[in-house]
Amino acid sequence: MKGWTAPPAIELPPRYYLDNFYALLEFVEAKYGQLLLASEREFLARFEALSEEARCLFLRLANRKGQCFRLSKLSYPEIGDLQPPLQELLQGGFCLRFCPEHRAELPLVVAVFTRQELCQLWKLLCPGVRGLSALKKEALADRLLQEVDHDELCQAIAASDTVVLQCYLQEYELLKFLFFGHLGGEMSEFVIRDLGLVQYESLALEKLVAKFSSRQEVDDKFWISSVYQQFRELREAPVAEVLYSWYGQQAHRGSQLGAEARPTFDRLTLKLARLLERQQQPHWALEVYRHSPQPPSRERQVRLLHKAGEQQQALELCHQMSTHPLNAEEAIFAQDYCQKLERKKAVRSTTQHLKEADTVHIPREYRYAVEKGVIRHFSEQGYEALFSENYLFQSLFGLLYWDIIFDQDVPVYHSPLQRFPSDLYLPQFLDRRQAQLQARSQVLSTSKRLLKQVRTTYDSKWGLGNPLVGWHENTLPLLEAACRRIPAAALHQVLLAMARNLKEYGRGFPDLFLWTKKEYRFVEVKSPTDALSPQQLYWLRFFKEAGIRAEVLRVAWV
DNA sequence: ACCGGACACCCAACG
DNA sequence: AGGGCCCATG
């Protein structure tokens, strides 16, 4: 019965979303009350003064997409007649009734009408109009706005339905942002939790700590996310000149951001520079890459410098990367490229490794399922086999370190709906928990103790959300098969290496785990068209050092 | 941890 | 007239 979830038997109160918002408010006021601006306080005070029906309606609208709504499309039995609360919202400044004064919002307003309704509006205003049927909705809306007088259009819209524009949405978004600690948090997460669709590890509310300590941090994170949003729009129709000069306007503030907002700026920088490369603008791309130290910035810079004929600079950067690599890819790339630039060697070490691997012949039917073909091959020789991939070591990490991951004595939990510590994927994770993690290796130094710890944690935590652990039918069998056969000390070495930076070292593990009574091995399967990735090579080498048996197997079709 | 990673698979261009 | 996406819902 595992994997099957029964339909929710839990019934939520009719106005559950109001309760959820109050839970959110209580938390935000307790943790961030002193960071709120006058406009946000005003919103809260006026919200409190509304009737419950009006508060509910406001939240119903706020939890929908957009800011423009048509009364005729709304129906909320738990609120009842929507007219009185809507009047309240209009009088209280929580909504604006759409009229010609708001013609600037016309594009949004037009979008909430159906294609058919837009045709009718158009025909009403221009009785002779023709040739509309060929246009798709979006094109129709564009043409309508181009060709029809905006004042008349506004009046026709206002006459056909009650259209309202919601206000205070920035304030609402900010409160949500403070509660979740990141953007993109949704009120539906309360519902998902309360229906039991996702189970959270229990967190002590009194131990939660604020994620932001100053308004500056909050504003920075907000600013960079709106900048990133703009980038997504620019990317739709990329023009190199526009991208480059737009980036130039953001770069100054971007480079001064603190630890909370900086990663978003780095992502923006890397994505935008890559886009400039694709636009055949290597010089601009190179300049943009220099604003971020994060991978793959340096790799791209080396390639661009090389192509531009700047051998000295390329080599210098390559050496820096080689001595202080930020991940496996940088390390392996830098080593190979240094040798390439010095004309010592032409083949990448990943392909070299692949070339030296054994080949196995697999029937062509297993195209698109190479690993299954290899499993079949080995099971015919008496092996047992399971898919291992990243699941094995991630779930082992998640289970053996469960209490360390959810340890609230480290200030990394900022919200009741948080599923993992805010530094799980950062280098600080290891820095802050060195002693505990080392101690765990000591205590679980034998396979027997380690295995017992895996089983008891698996049983007691089954079903709880942990990004590293999936509760699938093969999860425990795989863990047991591997932990019984691989020396405990070697497993701890891998786990501690992962802890240095889970973002970079949490992937690249071999495809399969195979075993018989006598032996075991990991196998990374490679189809004829596939290549070995640097992360995969990194772990293959690491396994060899640690005495874990692993090999690459090339597939040839028959 | 902001529709993105992580995989595997396929193809084309270039030396 | 259906198939499929988007979005609101609990």
Added chain:
DNA sequence: CGTTGGGTGTCCCATGGGCCC
């Protein structure tokens, strides 16, 4: 024969209804 870049499909509550094409 090697590298590099580009493209695709898959998975993240579950379900139903409205709208688009």
